[in-house]
Amino acid sequence: MDRPRTDIVLGLLREPDGRVWTEVRPDGKHLAGLRAFPGGKRRAGEALRDALARELDEEIGIRVQRARRVITLNWDYPDRHLRLIGFEVTRWTGQPRSAEGQQLAAEPLDRDARADWLAAMPPANRGLVNALVLPRCLAITPPVGADGVTAWQAGVESRLPSLPAPMLVNLRPGDAANADLPWPALARAVLAAGHWPVVNPPGDRPWPEGLDPRVGLHLNHARLLSMSDHAVRDRQARGHLVSAAVHDRATLERAIELAVDLITVSPLRETATHPGASGMGWAAFAGLAAAAPMPVYALGGVGPDDLPRIWRRGGFGVASISAFW
Numbered sequence: 429m430d431r432p433r434t435d436i437v438l439g440l441l442r443e444p445d446g447r448v449w450t451e452v453r454p455d456g457k458h459l460a461g462l463r464a465f466p467g468g469k470r471r472a473g474e475a476l477r478d479a480l481a482r483e484l485d486e487e488i489g490i491r492v493q494r495a496r497r498v499i500t501l502n503w504d505y506p507d508r509h510l511r512l513i514g515f516e517v518t519r520w521t522g523q524p525r526s527a528e529g530q531q532l533a534a535e536p537l538d539r540d541a542r543a544d545w546l547a548a549m550p551p552a553n554r555g556l557v558n559a560l561v562l563p564r565c566l567a568i569t570p571p572v573g574a575d576g577v578t579a580w581q582a583g584v585e586s587r588l589p590s591l592p593a594p595m596l597v598n599l600r601p602g603d604a605a606n607a608d609l610p611w612p613a614l615a616r617a618v619l620a621a622g623h624w625p626v627v628n629p630p631g632d633r634p635w636p637e638g639l640d641p642r643v644g645l646h647l648n649h650a651r652l653l654s655m656s657d658h659a660v661r662d663r664q665a666r667g668h669l670v671s672a673a674v675h676d677r678a679t680l681e682r683a684i685e686l687a688v689d690l691i692t693v694s695p696l697r698e699t700a701t702h703p704g705a706s707g708m709g710w711a712a713f714a715g716l717a718a719a720a721p722m723p724v725y726a727l728g729g730v731g732p733d734d735l736p737r738i739w740r741r742g743g744f745g746v747a748s749i750s751a752f753w
């Protein structure tokens with residue numbers, strides 16, 4: 429993990445209508461024929477933003493005016509070790525054109541187009557594509573209480589319309605929920621409110637079958653350890669987003685092996701729902717985030733006000749029960 433890496437700066441150019449620009453990698457280049465974001469190698473001594481401006485000028489003839497760093501990920505190819513640094517570019521001058529003969533196109537990228545984008549791009553780009561479509565906030569439901577599943581479902585459904593959309597909503601009944609959960613109805617309610625549902629059955633119970641591909645699937649600790657690579661790939665191939673709960677290096681390594689789409693990293697601080705579990709703190713969080721090739725959501729005693737701090741530590745978003753419920 430500490431090997432020398434070549435920095436690659438990438439421009440994720442988003443038009444006001446949501447379309448994003450990509451190019452086809454030219455013949456003779458690494459990853460020829462695959463769709464990729466414009467960009468290239470940072471030169472020695474060059475600042476990242478200067479490298480981005482130079483590459484986008486040379487490659488597609490635009491001058492960057494507004495860019496925000498959205499994700500940084502390490503990726504190892506057999507013959508090269510890269511650090512891919514993705515900047516979302518939302519304002520530029522000049523019309524993107526192919527300065528080097530490569531095919532260029534701007535196409536819609538949203539939750540529904542995500543699976544087609546992933547299929548057309550190198551596996552390294554999964555984290556970049558996800559960083560362009562995922563919301564920054566992830567609301568986890570409180571667990572099923574003593575009044576049972578029906579009351580829990582009613583409580584969840586009544587809160588959904590007032591959550592600022594769009595948000596990821598992790599439907600987590602908790603390990604005490606023994607009854608069968610009404611997953612399709614819950615997921616439909618989340619979708620209808622404009623959010624992105626992620627189902628999280630109790631314990632090591634399997635994911636429900638036959639869900640709408642717009643519904644994400646969560647690997648809690650038990651499933652992260654027991655689920656096969658094949659089962660995860662199969663669900664991702666059907667379009668489902670897969671998230672995972674990471675607590676340390678070992679669970680991060682497993683999440684990387686499974687190529688999940690996002691992770692929560694917890695506990696950052698001690699919380700009311702997990703009393704006694706001491707928090708890992710910001711330094712440990714930053715260490716895990718730096719090694720993660722996917723968007724990282726901080727969880728445990730943090731809320732939306734902590735987002736700037738999370739970004740400074742290499743995280744992408746915030747997950748919480750109490751901040752949203």
Ligand SMILES: Nc1nc2c([nH]c(=O)n2[C@H]2C[C@H](O)[C@@H](COP(=O)(O)OP(=O)(O)OP(=O)(O)O)O2)c(=O)[nH]1
Nearest residue numbers: 436438457458459464465466467468469550552553
């Ligand atoms: N431009 C670009 N490169 C990507 C993406 N995803 C990804 O893994 N890469 C890899 C491919 C290359 O190994 C590296 C980009 O380097 P580059 O385009 O400057 O260099 P290259 O190897 O194509 O060309 P050269 O300078 O060696 O002739 O990053 C992506 O979306 N866009």
